[in-house]
Amino acid sequence: MSKRDLVGVISLLILVGFLGLGAASMREFGVVDRAYMDDYIISHSQDEVGANNAVTSVVFDYRGFDTLGEATVLFAAVVGVIVIFRREVHE
């Protein structure tokens, strides 16, 4: 086993240890520990936005700026793929 493999094994062990620590201190499945924002959105989104689907009202209204970023990421991905793969037909 070379020195490089040893470094890899040690860093993997540290990573697994931290992940296990995080998984051990996780809350119960389905139990929320901070619910101010959830309660506000569930009780107010029908009045303020008028949408029955609270998820869409969060995505497009309360957190619309994040959706703008997502659209920008998609646009950048499309532009990158087209720049790499587009072939002009000569002759």
Place this chain on the structure above:
Amino acid sequence: MDLLSLVHIILPLLIVVAAGFAVLLRDLISCTIALAAMSLLLSLEFYILHAPDVAIAEAGVGACITTAIIILAISMTKREEDER
């Protein structure tokens, strides 16, 4: 044990099995099909965890578009994995 908690146990095991097939198979087209099956099972898991938005996105992007892109890439190279 009721049926839903049984499904909660069986579906992740099936996902792991499909992912193992995607790693272990030699034929790359079969690997892609195994990956698509894994995406479909993952979308089913999202659905029974009450996240239908993510389930629709996962089924559309993971099972169709990723498969098409990977098969296009395989058709540009060769179908069998190299022996090592």
Place this chain on the structure above:
Amino acid sequence: MSEMSKIVRSISNLLLPFILIYGFYIILHGHLTPGGGFQGGAVVASGLIMVLVAYGSERFASWVKEKHLSILESVGALGFISLAFLGLSTAFFYNFLAGKGGLFGDIPPEGSNPGALNTAGTLPLMNLAVGLKVIAGLASIVLVMGLASHYFRQEEKNDT
């Protein structure tokens, strides 16, 4: 990618309208049922990519030009941004149509109910804009990759 067999082409012809209707249903009912612009756009793009795989990228490129897809993508992006800027009198991304009556201006009753289509202000329009953007983006990615593989194979044939 070359054309596939007649069975695959007939089945894809048969399935395409249902997939398109389902995808546009998800986009247009994004403010009532689960889903929205991105999800419905991914479903519609899946249907288009099924046709692309069944008929081959060259024939698909003769039906759907890359220029049309880029126009669709630009319309989606510009619509999304301009809808965000139209609410700038209060705040960026302010929902200026909700609760005013008129276009998409109704308020649904409190609690769980099936909902009405004429609600939610700018949300359906934004869903439509993002849906157009996602359809055009994902379809043009796979179309460009398929055409690139076609040209790649032609160049290889010319070299040998």
